[in-house]
Amino acid sequence: xxxxxxxxxxxxxxxxxxxxxxxxxxxxxxxxxxxxxxxxxxxxxxxxxxxxxxxxxxxxxxxxxxxxxxxxxxxxxxxxxxxxxxxxxxxxxxxxxxxxxxxxxxxxxxxxxxxxxxxxxxxxxxxxxxxxxxxxxxxxxxxxxxxxxxxxxxxxxxxxxxxxxxxxxxxxxxxxxxxxxxxxxxxxxxxxxxxxxxxxxxxxxxxxxxxxxxxxxxxxxxxxxxxxxxxxxxxxxxxxxxxxxxxxxxxxxxxxxxxxxxxxxxxxxxxxxxxxxxxxxxxxxxxxxxxxxxxxxxxxxxxxxxxxxxxxxxxxxxxxxxxxxxxxxxxxxxxxxxxxxxxxxxxxxxxxxxxxxxxxxxxxxxxxxxxxxxxxxxxxxxxxxxxxxxxxxxxxxxxxxxxxxxxxxxxxxxxxxxxxxxxxxxxxxxxxxxxxxxxxxxxxxxxxxxxxxxxxxxxxxxxxxxxxxxxxxxxxxxxxxxxxxxxxxxxxxxxxxx
Ligand SMILES: Cc1cc2nc3c(=O)[nH]c(=O)nc-3n(C[C@H](O)[C@H](O)[C@H](O)COP(=O)(O)OP(=O)(O)OC[C@H]3O[C@@H](n4cnc5c(N)ncnc54)[C@H](O)[C@@H]3O)c2cc1C
Numbered sequence: 001x002x003x004x005x006x007x008x009x010x011x012x013x014x015x016x017x018x019x020x021x022x023x024x025x026x027x028x029x030x031x032x033x034x035x036x037x038x039x040x041x042x043x044x045x046x047x048x049x050x051x052x053x054x055x056x057x058x059x060x061x062x063x064x065x066x067x068x069x070x071x072x073x074x075x076x077x078x079x080x081x082x083x084x085x086x087x088x089x090x091x092x093x094x095x096x097x098x099x100x101x102x103x104x105x106x107x108x109x110x111x112x113x114x115x116x117x118x119x120x121x122x123x124x125x126x127x128x129x130x131x132x133x134x135x136x137x138x139x140x141x142x143x144x145x146x147x148x149x150x151x152x153x154x155x156x157x158x159x160x161x162x163x164x165x166x167x168x169x170x171x172x173x174x175x176x177x178x179x180x181x182x183x184x185x186x187x188x189x190x191x192x193x194x195x196x197x198x199x200x201x202x203x204x205x206x207x208x209x210x211x212x213x214x215x216x217x218x219x220x221x222x223x224x225x226x227x228x229x230x231x232x233x234x235x236x237x238x239x240x241x242x243x244x245x246x247x248x249x250x251x252x253x254x255x256x257x258x259x260x261x262x263x264x265x266x267x268x269x270x271x272x273x274x275x276x277x278x279x280x281x282x283x284x285x286x287x288x289x290x291x292x293x294x295x296x297x298x299x300x301x302x303x304x305x306x307x308x309x310x311x312x313x314x315x316x317x318x319x320x321x322x323x324x325x326x327x328x329x330x331x332x333x334x335x336x337x338x339x340x341x342x343x344x345x346x347x348x349x350x351x352x353x354x355x356x357x358x359x360x361x362x363x364x365x366x367x368x369x370x371x372x373x374x375x376x377x378x379x380x381x382x383x384x385x386x387x388x389x390x391x392x393x394x395x396x397x398x399x400x401x402x403x404x405x406x407x408x409x410x411x412x413x414x415x416x417x418x419x420x421x422x423x424x425x426x427x428x429x430x431x432x433x434x435x436x437x438x439x440x441x442x443x444x445x446x447x448x449x450x451x452x453x454x455x456x457x458x459x460x461x462x463x464x465x466x467x468x469x470x471x472x473x474x475x476x477x478x479x480x481x482x483x484x485x486x487x488x489x490x491x492x493x494x495x496x497x498x
Contacts, residue, residue, distance in 0.1 A: 001025070001269050002247045002255060002280065005033030006056075007467040008271025009230035009241075010481030011488075013065050015269075016237035018489050023265075024239065025257055027246020027429070031231060034428055034435060035476055037222025041415055045363045046303050046370055047223045048419075049428060049435065051354050052077065052323065054207070054216040055477035056226070058130050065233050072229035074217035075359045077322035081211075082312075083184030084326055084405050089314040090184050092208070092322075094215040102316075107178035114175045122206040123213070124149055125164070129203060130210075133472035133479045136456045136487060137447040165442075168196035168205035169330070179329060187327040187350050190376060192440040192474065193298045195337045196330070200442035216322070221362050226476070247272075250280040252462025267464060267488045271481065273431045274438070274450040274459075274469035281461050291451055293444040297340075297380035297421035297433040302373040302398045305415040309355055309369050310406035320358035326351040326405050336377055343383025345394060349375040351401050368414070373398045380421040380433040387420035394418060436474025437467065446471055457484040464488050 001012045004026035016022045030036050034049025053074070056062065062072065081092040091102040096116060104112035132145035150157065163171070168189040172182040186196040189205035196205070210216075219225035231241055242257070249256040250270060256262045270277040274292060278284070309320050327333055327350035336346035357369040364370055375398060387394075395418050403410040421433025430437070438444050447455045450469045457480070459465035466484035468474035 001271060002250055002277075003033065003271035003467065004028075004031045004227075004231075004241055004243070005271055005467055006035040006227055006230060006476060006478055007481040008033075008269070009227060009234060010061055010065075010478035011269055011271060011466050011485045012239050012241075012481075013230060013234050013237060014482055014485035015488060016234055016239040017065075018485070020266075020489075020492075022234070022237075022239040023263055024234070024241045025245060025247050025255060025263070026241065026243050027258065029244040031241065031243055032224050032227030034430065035223050035227050037224030040303060040417055041305050043365055044305060044368060044370060045222045046417070047356070047372070049424075050223050050476050051218060051356060051372055052216050053218065053223070053226065053476045054210060055133070055472075055475050055479070057214055057217055058210060059134060059477060059479050059482070061478045061482055065230070067226070067229040067233060070229045070232040070236070072225055073220045075220055076215040076217050077359070078215040079318045079322050080216050081184070081188065081323040081325055082316055082319045083180070083187070084312055084314055084324065085180045085183075085328070087314065088180065089312070089316045089319065090180060091316050091318070092184075092211065093318075094212055096212050099212070103181060107176075107181050111176045111178050111181050115181070118171075118175050118206075119209050119212055122209045125203070126206055126209045126213075132446070133477065134483065136483050137449075137471045138456060139447075142446065164203060165200055166202045167199055168201040171202045171205055172196075183327050183330050183333070184325055186330050186333055187325050187352070188323075190333060191352070193295070193376070193434075193436055194439070194441050195377075196333065198441065204440075218356055218360065220360055222356070222360075223476070247280050249282070250277075250463060266492060268462075269464040269466060269484055269488060270459065271465075271467040272469075273429055273467070274454075274465065275431045276429060277459060277463065277465065277469075281463065283460060293439040293441060294432045294437075295434045295439045296343075297378050298435050299374055299376040300378045300394075300421055300424070300433075301375070301419045302395060303417040303419070304371040304373065304399070304413055305364075306369045306371055306409070306412040307367055307414055308408075308412040309358055310353065310371060310402055310409045310412075312406045320355045322354075324353035324355070326353060326401060340377035340379050343379050343381070345378055345382065345390060346375075347397075349377075349397075349401070351375050351398065353402060371402070371409075373402060375401075378421050378433070380425065387422045391418055391420065394420070437469040438473070440473050445473060449473060457487045458491075
């Protein structure tokens with residue numbers, strides 16, 4: 001296994017559970033890739049990448065690998081989001097009834113009812129999507145996943161196809177009237193990177209439905225607690241993890257590490273970014289690389305150590321539990337994306353704040369808080385200058401953005417750590433700063449991810465692939481790791497029989 005991101009570790013666990021000898025090589029001394037937590041300041045644990053776990057809680061992987069027995073426990077984040085607007089806050093809870101109440105209070109009965117209808121309409125569709133995420137994206141796999149949905153459709157598939165393929169913005173305008181609700185949901189739908197007016201983003205919007213099926217969560221001890229549990233389980237199953245000695249060269253039958261050791265293997269799985277896999281295979285065909293939608297960055301994050309939680313002017317119950325969404329309008333979202341397309345850092349980007357220390361006292365001393373400020377869209381390659389040139393001004397911009405919604409925030413700041421797209425690339429090998437590895441756009445999903453010929457986890461030159469570069473894409477899920485393990489085991493059984 002090349003790469004100890006969470007997908008690689010999930011794959012390694014399933015392979016070891018099936019009785020194989022598994023060795024994981026990781027170039028970093030920190031395991032978990034973008035699912036890791038480190039002591040960023042003395043006594044303060046801070047995530048390096050992800051914070052909120054949504055998808056993995058729907059896969060069943062945590063239960064199948066019995067990760068709770070090796071120390072993993074989650075804090076449910078319910079309410080999962082609060083969206084702050086002038087004079088009002090919209091509160092999204094897992095219980096649909098309470099979400100209905102909040103929308104009714106702020107936006108009125110029409111939108112509250114429309115939200116419930118939206119959730120009810122998209123729930124079976126999301127369940128079909130979830131089923132498709134747990135399988136290789138073959139024609140048969142996709143048919144099996146979406147078949148139950150097709151049977152419910154009486155009017156042929158036309159209307160269903162339209163609703164899947166349309167933009168998030170179009171669905172919002174079709175269903176709702178209040179701009180604050182539309183903005184909150186548009187900002188949520190943008191979290192995988194695709195902009196809400198783009199064709200095919202309606203399902204991204206509908207991922208809100210998942211939060212009503214099960215609350216998203218944060219592992220106690222930080223996002224990296226998932227990685228620690230996976231490593232512990234893998235070691236119990238006889239697997240080995242080698243940190244700080246990554247692969248330098250790979251083939252279908254061996255991995256040579258940086259220290260020069262050669263490990264022969266019946267199967268090699270690469271769980272790195274697909275561009276890294278190509279580097280390790282010595283494939284430097286520019287035309288092949290150009291087909292991959294690596295993009296030009298996606299977002300960046302400011303980690304702030306404070307002596308208080310942000311005191312939002314529109315205080316509501318549980319506002320520090322989940323995502324705190326600071327987007328004033330859909331125009332603000334569109335402008336940020338437009339500036340990104342033109343190669344600039346947005347002047348007034350929408351923000352998504354999280355405060356993990358509010359619900360987990362193991363992360364920092366009692367009088368300290370970690371405030372995570374995520375923002376989009378930030379280009380890896382700026383039209384002018386470098387990220388280091390604007391590091392201080394960007395840090396201040398994000399602090400001021402939170403301070404506008406929560407006056408006094410700026411004076412609570414004790415220390416900051418900005419992770420620009422360039423930093424994300426250098427620290428975690430997130431090429432081009434894309435936290436999803438490849439763009440999560442329709443032309444790069446399912447059987448098209450990373451490219452049509454490698455989409456079934458059988459990659460170039462006989463090497464297997466998993467991770468965010470493969471179906472079902474980025475985010476904390478583990479699904480590609482489990483599916484890749486199934487493919488490897490099937491192929492090894494076939495080879496033995498032949
Ligand atoms: C700042 C940030 C915030 C995020 N927030 C969220 C969130 O809240 N919720 C969510 O669901 N998702 C979030 N994400 C996205 C999510 O974390 C990632 O998409 C996901 O973790 C990718 O996992 P992976 O296992 O596929 O790959 P990665 O985590 O990219 O792991 C790949 C591994 O391969 C290793 N590697 C590279 N080269 C070599 C080599 N030569 N030899 C050996 N190993 C090598 C890397 O060091 C790395 O450990 C966030 C990401 C970032 C960066």
